Amino acid sequence: MHRPVKRIALLGATGSIGRQSLEIISAHPELELVAAASGSQPIDGLAPLTQVGGNLTDLLERAEPDLVLNAVVGFAGLDATLWTLERGIALALANKESLVVAGELAIAAWERGGGLLLPVDSEHSAAFQCLEGRSRESVDTLVLTASGGPFRGKSRDELVDVTPAEALAHPTWNMGPKISVDSATLANKGLELIEAHFLFDLPYDRIEVVVHPSSIVHALIRFRDGAVLAHLGYPDMRVPISFALTYPERAATPIPQLDLAGGLTLEFTAPDLETFPMLALARRAGELGGTNPCVFNAANEVAVAAFLDGRLPFLGIAEVVAETLDAADGAAPRDRDELVEADAEARRLAERGVGVA
Ligand SMILES: NC(=O)c1ccc[n+]([C@@H]2O[C@H](COP(=O)([O-])OP(=O)(O)OC[C@H]3O[C@@H](n4cnc5c(N)ncnc54)[C@H](OP(=O)(O)O)[C@@H]3O)[C@@H](O)[C@H]2O)c1
The missing domain is CATH 3.40.50.720 (NAD(P)-binding Rossmann-like Domain)
Structure with a gap:
């Protein structure tokens, strides 16, 4: 053809x-x-x-x-x-x-x-595919899965001295440095939560995050009739990239087919929000709305860069973001220029926070 x-x-x-x-x-x-x-x-x-x-x-x-x-x-x-x-x-x-x-x-x-x-994003591509053609009203909840990152299962005490090299060693995805650190703090899932809210027009209380270490299930949709559709596949970004580039063709990729009989088990647990507060901070920023998601993002970018430079400890990332969210006014932006201003102001506040952390 x-x-x-x-x-x-x-x-x-x-x-x-x-x-x-x-x-x-x-x-x-x-x-x-x-x-x-x-x-x-x-x-x-x-x-x-x-x-x-x-x-x-x-x-x-x-x-x-x-x-x-x-x-x-x-x-x-x-x-x-x-x-x-x-x-x-x-x-x-x-x-x-x-x-x-x-x-x-x-x-x-x-x-x-x-x-x-x-x-x-693999989770949102998955949700898009599960949702396609169905009305938002038919959806009960969207579930985003998180691998849990390299520090899944660790306590706060064990995270005090972690190094950038340890944070960059993601167990299932091979990604750029910023998103790898975001995965280690769960900020990435927080950004994805806000992304999903806007993409799929769903309120935050109908978007759930679960930890799923093997990253085989990328997202699930619970529909109001009790049916749940899930999107599965090996974690390989070439699948969602190919889906987006060749949409609506669903072209062939060189990715191996999922082997079910070879002992595949699927494990899901709730995220540990105390050890990884960035997910809860993102949810709060999203629910508050206005420029709060912009402030969350700006403070996170500053704090991650400082962590990668050795100027901020790993646990300091969430502290800087929490303090910046508290200090910023969060008013809704009327246009792109106000967003750029909110971003710049949040970066100034976050840099100050890094300086005293
Ligand atoms: N990696 C993944 O598996 C993955 C999965 C889902 C979503 N994402 C998202 O995809 C995006 C990219 O992630 P990544 O992991 O590919 O990051 P990355 O490896 O760090 O690459 C970032 C890219 O952005 C370019 N860039 C940076 N600043 C720019 C600017 N001002 N103007 C033009 N280009 C600029 C970089 O160019 P230089 O090389 O010249 O600096 C590089 O090509 C992020 O938003 C991430 O959250 C990534």
Whole structure:
């Protein structure tokens, strides 16, 4: 069957998601890489249009893509997400931080644009696939699974002296440094909780997080009739990346099929919110709304960078984020510029917190 060529702009092309996306794109002649961006690493010749740093929307204007894969890490992905949603261009979203910080502003841009928003986060891709075509009213709860990260089962005392190298050693996923630390603190699941709230228009009390160490089940939906749909597969980001890039085709990938008879067992437990307070802090920030999710994200970015630099202990990450949330005003942003201001102010507060921690 002849398929029209899809023109792809890949932002964050040198990262963990970016490199896996390049592999998927090169396996499909109907996917054409028209533009690529990185933050600082050179990418000359990777695509007809390339850009290192700078304003990503300039590149997107020139590229005229059919689909933007936003795999930039952190707040830096915000403008590209808003630009793409506003224009009704399909957005494959790995950069969860942009949806978390922009929240209602991003959803309003999405509604005006009317394009596709395809989550790349494995849990949200899974939920999207379980939900597809069903009304929100038919949903009882969305369940996001968390591997629990490298420190699952540890006590707070055991986490006092953990090093960046230990935090980066994720048991099931091989990811960039920021999201790896976020997985170790459970901040990543907190960001995903807020992302899910906006993506699927569900209140926070209908989104549950469970720890599932093997990361085989990515998400579940409990429907009001008592049926539960789950999405299973080996933890490999090429599956949700391929789903988003080739949607609605569900193209073949080189990932092995799930072996059920070989002794697969599925274990689920409640998260330990006392040892890992970032998940509860994210839920609180999400429920408070306004710029609180933006503040949560900014303080987390500052604290994670400080931890990776050896300027903050692991347990200090949650302390800095909690103090920043308490100190920031959290008022709802009227536009993108107010968000940028809230982000900058939260970063100043968080840097001060790192300095005294
Ligand atoms: N990795 C995963 O398995 C995974 C899973 C689910 C969701 N995600 C999400 O996907 C996003 C990317 O994660 P990752 O693990 O791929 O991160 P990563 O390996 O650290 O890569 C980050 C990418 O963003 C680029 N970048 C940073 N600042 C930029 C800027 N100002 N302008 C343009 N590009 C910039 C980097 O370029 P340089 O290399 O030049 O710095 C790099 O290409 C994050 O939001 C993460 O939460 C990742």
